[in-house]
Amino acid sequence: MSNNNKLPTIKEIAKRLNVSASTVSRALHDHPSIGLVTTMRVHKVAKELGYEANKMAIYFKERKTYTIGVIIPDLSEPFFSAALTGVEDAAEASNYNVIIGQSLDNFEREKKIVENMKDHRVDGVLVSLTKETSTYEHFDSLKKYNIPVVFFDRVPNRKDINYVACNLVSGMLQAITKLVGIGHSRIGLINGPAKLAATLQRLEIYFRCLKENNLPMDQDIIVSTTLAKADNKKAINKLLGLEEPPTAVIVFNDYVLLDCIAAVKAAGLVVNKDISFISFANLPIWEYMDSVPLGSIEQFANKQSSMAAEFLFKMINNANKPNSAELPLLQHIIDSEMIDYSLAK
Amino acid sequence: MSNNNKLPTIKEIAKRLNVSASTVSRALHDHPSIGLVTTMRVHKVAKELGYEANKMAIYFKERKTYTIGVIIPDLSEPFFSAALTGVEDAAEASNYNVIIGQSLDNFEREKKIVENMKDHRVDGVLVSLTKETSTYEHFDSLKKYNIPVVFFDRVPNRKDINYVACNLVSGMLQAITKLVGIGHSRIGLINGPAKLAATLQRLEIYFRCLKENNLPMDQDIIVSTTLAKADNKKAINKLLGLEEPPTAVIVFNDYVLLDCIAAVKAAGLVVNKDISFISFANLPIWEYMDSVPLGSIEQFANKQSSMAAEFLFKMINNANKPNSAELPLLQHIIDSEMIDYSLAK
DNA sequence: TTGTATGCGTTATCAG
DNA sequence: CTGATAACGCATACAA
Numbered sequence: 001m002s003n004n005n006k007l008p009t010i011k012e013i014a015k016r017l018n019v020s021a022s023t024v025s026r027a028l029h030d031h032p033s034i035g036l037v038t039t040m041r042v043h044k045v046a047k048e049l050g051y052e053a054n055k056m057a058i059y060f061k062e063r064k065t066y067t068i069g070v071i072i073p074d075l076s077e078p079f080f081s082a083a084l085t086g087v088e089d090a091a092e093a094s095n096y097n098v099i100i101g102q103s104l105d106n107f108e109r110e111k112k113i114v115e116n117m118k119d120h121r122v123d124g125v126l127v128s129l130t131k132e133t134s135t136y137e138h139f140d141s142l143k144k145y146n147i148p149v150v151f152f153d154r155v156p157n158r159k160d161i162n163y164v165a166c167n168l169v170s171g172m173l174q175a176i177t178k179l180v181g182i183g184h185s186r187i188g189l190i191n192g193p194a195k196l197a198a199t200l201q202r203l204e205i206y207f208r209c210l211k212e213n214n215l216p217m218d219q220d221i222i223v224s225t226t227l228a229k230a231d232n233k234k235a236i237n238k239l240l241g242l243e244e245p246p247t248a249v250i251v252f253n254d255y256v257l258l259d260c261i262a263a264v265k266a267a268g269l270v271v272n273k274d275i276s277f278i279s280f281a282n283l284p285i286w287e288y289m290d291s292v293p294l295g296s297i298e299q300f301a302n303k304q305s306s307m308a309a310e311f312l313f314k315m316i317n318n319a320n321k322p323n324s325a326e327l328p329l330l331q332h333i334i335d336s337e338m339i340d341y342s343l344a345k
Numbered sequence: 346m347s348n349n350n351k352l353p354t355i356k357e358i359a360k361r362l363n364v365s366a367s368t369v370s371r372a373l374h375d376h377p378s379i380g381l382v383t384t385m386r387v388h389k390v391a392k393e394l395g396y397e398a399n400k401m402a403i404y405f406k407e408r409k410t411y412t413i414g415v416i417i418p419d420l421s422e423p424f425f426s427a428a429l430t431g432v433e434d435a436a437e438a439s440n441y442n443v444i445i446g447q448s449l450d451n452f453e454r455e456k457k458i459v460e461n462m463k464d465h466r467v468d469g470v471l472v473s474l475t476k477e478t479s480t481y482e483h484f485d486s487l488k489k490y491n492i493p494v495v496f497f498d499r500v501p502n503r504k505d506i507n508y509v510a511c512n513l514v515s516g517m518l519q520a521i522t523k524l525v526g527i528g529h530s531r532i533g534l535i536n537g538p539a540k541l542a543a544t545l546q547r548l549e550i551y552f553r554c555l556k557e558n559n560l561p562m563d564q565d566i567i568v569s570t571t572l573a574k575a576d577n578k579k580a581i582n583k584l585l586g587l588e589e590p591p592t593a594v595i596v597f598n599d600y601v602l603l604d605c606i607a608a609v610k611a612a613g614l615v616v617n618k619d620i621s622f623i624s625f626a627n628l629p630i631w632e633y634m635d636s637v638p639l640g641s642i643e644q645f646a647n648k649q650s651s652m653a654a655e656f657l658f659k660m661i662n663n664a665n666k667p668n669s670a671e672l673p674l675l676q677h678i679i680d681s682e683m684i685d686y687s688l689a690k
Numbered sequence: 691t692t693g694t695a696t697g698c699g700t701t702a703t704c705a706g
Numbered sequence: 707c708t709g710a711t712a713a714c715g716c717a718t719a720c721a722a
Binding site: 061 | 698699700701702
Binding site for chain 4: 019020035038063
């Protein structure tokens with residue numbers, strides 16, 4: 001006698017009252033066409049039986065799941081857990097559920113997750129891409145199932161997509177201008193792996209901001225890392241080992257920077273005295289650290305993801321309308337700012 | 346012409362081949378009763394049409410969703426994001442999906458999330474409780490829907506539940522013994538809010554370990570905090586302000602400890618010289634910090650949650666068997682260990 | 691070897 | 707006002 005007591009259904013109620021299932025259904029929805037007495041009797045029995053509509057049946061009929069999927073590289077990165085929270089909030093407001101998939105920066109996993117979400121017929125998908133992702137057929141294939149996709153933060157390098165991303169130009173410009181203002185003229189760059197779209201972006205902005213500040217460009221002080229710990233250290237040490245090292249460095253992101261700081265200390269140097277850093281992301285732990293970067297350029301995890309979620313719901317709702325015109329592409333770029341930690345300390 | 350092209354169904358295939366839907370269904374499953382030719386023709390057409398079974402229909406029929414829900418307080422805590430990852434891994438292995446709900450340590454939210462997960466007919470629920478949760482009717486109610494529940498880490502103070510938790514005794518004993526070994530005899534405690542089950546647990550273990558090490562107990566060096574930042578500082582400052590402050594302190598968790606360290610520095614004191622700390626959880630950022638605790642007692646987020654997930658799947662599978670005997674309660678307590686950071690530096 | 695009928699729980703359409 | 711029927715997509719017991 002463990003689990004055989006099935007949940008009450010409309011049919012149950014109908015049987016008890018000797019009315020038809022459709023009557024019960026309508027009564028439960030207080031449909032005006034049903035007589036007051038009948039309606040009340042139905043409600044009464046429903047309550048007695050503890051009846052609750054089986055949403056799965058309704059969803060099945062509606063061909064909807066009221067569930068969206070979120071695909072992100074790695075939840076252990078605060079950026080993405082914040083992003084997920086943003087999505088969850090937006091979803092909750094729209095009465096949607098969120099199913100989650102971590103790609104772990106692995107392209108094959110990403111594909112598998114997409115496949116799985118398609119199987120579960122999610123009503124839409126939010127994605128922040130893998131480092132490895134450079135083809136997008138697996139997302140394109142979702143169109144066949146009328147599953148809309150919105151990308152955020154790590155977005156494909158294509159024009160025909162819906163996305164929300166961050167424009168890091170203003171922040172970077174602000175940062176470099178600040179560095180120049182306090183006397184720096186030799187500003188290096190530790191960039192990411194070439195695969196990542198952000199890497200190219202960083203490089204372009206870097207060049208642009210140097211130019212706007214009339215600084216010379218020197219290939220020697222531009223290095224890159226695969227983002228692996230050892231490689232991060234190698235990158236910073238390469239800069240430190242130069243005949244004329246940079247006095248400030250723009251770093252690909254906060255995680256790389258953590259390793260840089262450790263390497264600087266290991267070399268017997270002092271952060272913000274011998275060398276200063278500005279990076280991207282704004283890790284929540286800086287406030288507890290001794291050697292904080294001079295600044296960090298916000299990527300607004302939460303803002304990006306919740307806006308992406310709103311886009312997605314807009315698309316989902318549009319698709320549900322009977323004579324829906326094709327929605328124009330939803331694209332937004334959030335302006336970033338530099339956060340000045342040096343002032344905070 | 347946006348979305349009206351419906352997906353191919355079994356009926357479609359049947360129509361094209363002038364056979365019945367059931368034949369198609371069986372052929373697609375390579376049922377032996379279907380003739381080879383028919384089977385092949387079905388497969389061929391299925392491929393042409395790009396047919397894929399609508400899993401939602403199957404799930405509906407099976408009265409299953411192949412989805413489990415995870416309710417955790419806050420994803421921004423590395424502990425819980427690690428826990429979620431553990432669940433996701435376990436779920437993936439069993440071909441399940443994970444829908445997620447953050448209670449934000451708010452009891453009402455927790456109730457709402459449970460309600461929502463029930464509506465979505467998840468096959469099971471994993472929970473780490475809110476700080477505020479002291480009644481469990483909302484979970485008990487899931488029994489009615491045959492939705493099994495397994496708790497982890499923050500578990501109800503009840504015997505009739507399925508859970509996985511951490512036994513912090515051995516770690517704490519190890520920690521205090523170590524402190525005693527390096528000369529500490531006045532070991533304080535910064536405990537959490539009385540609401541949390543863990544608070545009482547910590548206190549008990551603390552007493553027990555002091556006793557085992559023949560240390561006196563002094564109420565003056567036992568303080569507590571609501572876990573709010575300001576309160577954390579107040580707690581440590583109270584200890585520091587004592588006539589005879591403790592030389593070592595066991596702290597409720599790593600987050601509290603971060604604030605303690607900041608306060609110690611602010612007071613012009615030096616961690617591990619003037620005062621030493623041991624706490625609970627093992628935050629991944631310690632390796633980048635200058636003032637690391639002497640040790641931390643592992644709570645094994647990943648291990649707890651993935652084991653809890655396995656329990657859950659066991660229950661789910663058991664419920665699916667036709668003549669399933671009631672499963673005994675699944676309970677496990679993981680032995681914790683002290684992680685020695687001082688050696689790592 | 692294949693087809694028919696039925697059911698999962700609900701709602702919409704059409705009749706009465 | 708209410709009921710019968712069909713449909714969502716699939717699987718299976720039962721017939722043939």
